[in-house]
Amino acid sequence: MPTAYELMSDQELAQEITRLEAEAERLRSLGLKLDMARGKPSPEQTALSHPMLDVLNSSTEMDDQGVAVDNYGAPDGLPSARALAAQILGVDPKNVIVNGSSSLNLMHDLVCNAFTHGIGGNKPWSQQGKVKFLCPSPGYDRHFKVTAHYGIENIPVPMLEDGPDMAMVKRLVENDPAVKGIWCVPKYANPTGVTYSDDVVRKFAALTPAAPDFRIFWDNAYVVHTFEGEGDHLLNIFDALAEAGKSDMVYEFGSTAKVTFPSSGIAFVTASSADMAEIRAAFSVMRVSPEKVSQLAHVRFLKDLDGIKVHMEKHAQIVRPRFELVQEKLHAGLDGLDCATWSNPHGGYFVSFDGPKGSAKAIVGLAADLGVKLTPAGATWPYGRDPEDTNIRIAPTYPSLEDLGAALDVFVVAVKLVSARLAKAEREGQQ
Numbered sequence: 001m002p003t004a005y006e007l008m009s010d011q012e013l014a015q016e017i018t019r020l021e022a023e024a025e026r027l028r029s030l031g032l033k034l035d036m037a038r039g040k041p042s043p044e045q046t047a048l049s050h051p052m053l054d055v056l057n058s059s060t061e062m063d064d065q066g067v068a069v070d071n072y073g074a075p076d077g078l079p080s081a082r083a084l085a086a087q088i089l090g091v092d093p094k095n096v097i098v099n100g101s102s103s104l105n106l107m108h109d110l111v112c113n114a115f116t117h118g119i120g121g122n123k124p125w126s127q128q129g130k131v132k133f134l135c136p137s138p139g140y141d142r143h144f145k146v147t148a149h150y151g152i153e154n155i156p157v158p159m160l161e162d163g164p165d166m167a168m169v170k171r172l173v174e175n176d177p178a179v180k181g182i183w184c185v186p187k188y189a190n191p192t193g194v195t196y197s198d199d200v201v202r203k204f205a206a207l208t209p210a211a212p213d214f215r216i217f218w219d220n221a222y223v224v225h226t227f228e229g230e231g232d233h234l235l236n237i238f239d240a241l242a243e244a245g246k247s248d249m250v251y252e253f254g255s256t257a258k259v260t261f262p263s264s265g266i267a268f269v270t271a272s273s274a275d276m277a278e279i280r281a282a283f284s285v286m287r288v289s290p291e292k293v294s295q296l297a298h299v300r301f302l303k304d305l306d307g308i309k310v311h312m313e314k315h316a317q318i319v320r321p322r323f324e325l326v327q328e329k330l331h332a333g334l335d336g337l338d339c340a341t342w343s344n345p346h347g348g349y350f351v352s353f354d355g356p357k358g359s360a361k362a363i364v365g366l367a368a369d370l371g372v373k374l375t376p377a378g379a380t381w382p383y384g385r386d387p388e389d390t391n392i393r394i395a396p397t398y399p400s401l402e403d404l405g406a407a408l409d410v411f412v413v414a415v416k417l418v419s420a421r422l423a424k425a426e427r428e429g430q431q
C-alpha cells in the first residue's frame, strides 16, 4: 500500500517536508536528552523490590531444608529456590538448577559447553565444521551475539503473528545437520511481544532434527511479565514434548532480572533429566556453588508463584500506562499515513515498530539528532543487518511518563520526515 506521502502531489510533498523540517528544528532547540534504547525497568519498578533487602539480617537462620545458605554446597541451588523456579516454569524441581544472577550467562555457558565439549556424546560443535543457529527475527540482539561470538552462523527466520515461521524452521532443522539450535523467546517475545500459539509450540515439540545435538534455547524471560490479569496463555513446552513422545531437545531458561533487580536476580535452567545430568557436569567445572544468600532473599520475599503474581501486578501498574501512551502517541501521530505498523503486546518490555523500507537507520539517526536515543536500527537482526531496514525496537519502561511522551513526539516527527523524504527521493529516482 502506498504511503500518504507517496500519494501527495509534488507541491504538497515539498510543503509537508518543509513543515516537518520546521517541527524537527523546534524539537532540536529543546535540547532533549531522552533514552528509549534498552529494556530496563524504571527506578519506580526496582523500588518495588527494595523491601527484599530487609528480609535477611544477621539473625536470619542460614539454613534451607538442611542446606547451609552461608557456605559452599548445593550446586543446583537452594531447595526452596529450585521449587520457586520450578513453579515459575511449570516443571519438576528436580530438573532445575538455580545459578547465578543472569540467565543470559547460563545460555552463554551452554552454547560454549556445546562448542567445546559437545552435547549427548556427539563431537563438540567446534569440530563439526560450519554449524548454524536459527534466529527468529526481529529478536533479542544479545542472543544473536552469543552464537556469533563462537563463529556459529546465525540464520534469520521470519517472526510471524503466532511465533517463528515453523515451515521454515522444520525444513532447516530436519534437513540440515549443521543446524544445532534456535533462539526462542516464547512469551511476550523481545521485541515483537508475540506469544507462541499452541500450534507453534506443538510444532517445535514435533521436530525431528537432523542433528542429534540440536537444542531449542527456550528463553522464557517474560513468563510472568503480564500487563493485565492472567495475560497470554503459553503451552508448556515440556508437556508438548511429552505429548509428542520427544525428549532431550529443549533447554529452558528464566530469571527474576525484571521481577526483582536486573543484574542481581536469580537465574535458572531446566531440561530433560539426561540433559540436566550433562549440564550439572559442565557447571561443576565452571562454578563451585551458587549465590544462595540472594536465593534465600528471593524466596523469603516472593514466596511462591502467587506472591510473584501479586508483585508483577505492581510492576504492571507502572508499565501499563507507558505502553498505553506508546499506542496513543503512535496512533495520534501516524494513523492514516500508511507508513508504519507496530505491535500492541499484552506483556513484556518492548513494542516492535516497522517503518517504510529503508527507513529505520534514518529514523533512529534523526531521533538521536533531536535528542532521543533508540536501540540501533538493525540490532534486532543477526549481525545487525535488517534486510529491509524497517524494524525499530521501542523500549518504553525506563523513562518517566512525561519523558516518554516527549520522546514519542520526537519519534513520530522523525518517522514522518524520513517517510516523506523517502517518498521524494523515490520520485526523483524515477524521473
Ligand code: PMP
Residues within 6 Å of the ligand: 039, 101, 102, 103, 104, 105, 140, 185, 190, 219, 221, 254, 255, 256, 257, 262, 263, 267
Ligand atoms: N532474555 C531476554 C529475552 C531478555 O530480554 C533479557 C533482558 N533484556 C534477558 C534474557 C537477560 O536476562 P538476565 O538478566 O537474566 O541475563
